[in-house]
Amino acid sequence: MNYEEEEAVEEAMMRSLYEDTDVFPRDFGSANILTREEISGILKAHADEVVTATLKPIHISRSNVWTTAVRQFSRTSFAENLGTLYVTFASDEMDGDEDAADLGGPRREFFRLLVRAIFKDSGAFEETPNGFIPRMNIRHVQQKLYKMIGQMMATIIVQGGEPPAFLAPHVVDYIMTGDINQVHVTPDDLADASLRDSLKRIKGAGTQDELEKILECCEWRFDVEGLPNPVTMENKHTFVNTAALYNMILQRQSCLNQLIDGLSYYKVLPLLKDNPSMRIIILDMPTGLHLTPEVLAGLLKPSYSVLGSNRRPKEELIVVKFRAFLQSVQSKELDETFQERALTETEQDFLHNISLGHILAFVTGSSQVPATGFEPYPKMSFVHDDKHLPIAHTCSNELQLFINSKTLADGDFFEYSLLVALMNGGMFSAV
Incomplete structure (x- = not known):
């Protein structure tokens, strides 16, 4: 990908982050707005300083992500180790471990599953119209669960996970300032x-x-x-504002203070305070960090054969088909592609729930672009072979598409092969 193409992808991603947003930066009007590339650069430099060269093994069950993650993060020796997570998933099909070494892909997948577990499965948060807030739970406070969650979020941020950007704006206000007088509720x-x-x-x-x-x-x-x-x-108006502040901040202040303490892990909180516009890493934005077909296509840049070769036109046709698939997913029109095919009930359910995040997760293990960016940069490659099911290598962030008479033919064979690969590619129904 050349400089101009990278710049176009960055611009499209920034539009998806900031357009129509009236809460960013909230109460930080003087803060400089950083581009995604600048945020990624700052985080990478920070990670180089705070993450040690040691490995930090962690064993996780996909069917019990929250429970197994808590057991690991609650260990004192685990918390004191500031190295890079090395994730091993327990196999759901057999009594043993998967044979995939963690070169980045398993770690990104774990972070994606952990973000969901924090806000959906832990019981520590409740959802509001503007994002998630801590749920006041005395037992959780006594167990210092919110501090542990802060440590989890800090780990996700500095080690290349998709941003845990689900917190309500007023929660982020308090995290950034620690002052209830600077919180707008x-x-x-x-x-x-x-x-x-x-x-x-x-x-x-x-x-x-x-x-x-x-x-x-x-x-x-x-x-x-x-x-x-x-x-x-x-x-x-004073009554309304004070009552809202009491309910949302003062009643939950012990939870929030623990969360702040936990976010100091890997020195993430000081970094956010030094760069207030980086609050988008934890803030539930109105537009979110949603992918678009253009952004995803820009990320998965094709590695074409040289111009003039007889393979190049076939590869370009496959890319056209792939990008049409992305557009159909975005517009929820993919079912029109399979009108002539009798899909199973499972396939129909997946078809109606598939998102662009599923596709990115299939390739990289992450359903969103990490705050630190991808390393290595994602790519699309081609294999001229009779096989048809696309293959993903999450450690190298590579999508392999097969090119043959069947995948090139008119009809839905290529699209169906891609659908089946996504369905069989792991635990992506929860994206």
């Missing part, structure tokens, strides 16, 4: 739908009588010291 940030609705109705009340009727259903306010009392049209 609105009713829309609340996880409790009933409380969220009550505060929004209070905020929108047009008269004192209307306000008092709404307040009749808010007996909880008398249990919170410091809220305005009585609530009037003049102080209702």
Whole structure:
């Protein structure tokens, strides 16, 4: 990939990160906005300083990612080792280990599965309209689980995992400042739908009588010291903002403080504070870090045969087919490709849930572009052979496509082969 092509890919990825975003950077208006390339460079340099040359073995079950990860991260010797994770997955099919050495692919896959486990399986977070927030759990606080999660997130960030960008903006505000006076919380940030609705109705009340009727259903306010009392049209906004701050920050402050402590692992938190715009690594952005067909196609740059060879036109045709496949996945029109084929129920289910993230994960082990970028850079290669199922090498981030009369023919043979390869490529239904 030449400089101009790399620059085009970077530009497309940055558009997917920042367009239509009105919360970045929140309360950091003077912060310089870094490009993805700059963020990647800063993180790589930081990783070179803080990650030691030693290996840090970790044994994980794909069917119990959270449980097995916690057992490893809770070990003192494991936490004290600042080396690079060496991931071994326990086989789900046999009593033994998979034979794949971790040259990067297994580690990226583990990080992808771990991010999902943190926010979906751990029970330590709950989802709001604007991202995830810690769920107050006394037992989790006593076990220092939130500190461990912070250490997990820090490890993911510096060792090439896809960004754990799921935290609500006000949570990131507090992580970055540690000051509740610099945290902006609105009713829309609340996880409790009933409380969220009550505060929004209070905020929108047009008269004192209307306000008092709404307040009749808010007996909880008398249990919170410091809220305005009585609530009037003049102080209702202060009441709403203070109540939201209490619910979202003060009630969860012990969880948040542990999370902050954990993010100091590998010196990640000081790095984020020195570069405030890098908060996107942990922030749930409105546009997210979603892939586009253009970005994914730019990442998987074809390694063509030389111009003039009889192989080159065939390779270009396969690339055209592959990019049409990406467009169909993005537009949810892939089922139209298989109208003449009787798909199994499992294939139909996968067809309706497939995403561009599945394809990137198939090739690299990561469903998003890591904050540190990919090393090595992904590529697409071609094998002129009678085989048909595409092959992925996640350690080298390489997608191999087979070229023969069947994959080149009209119809859906190539697309179906790609679909089957993705289905059989591991645990990608959870992307």
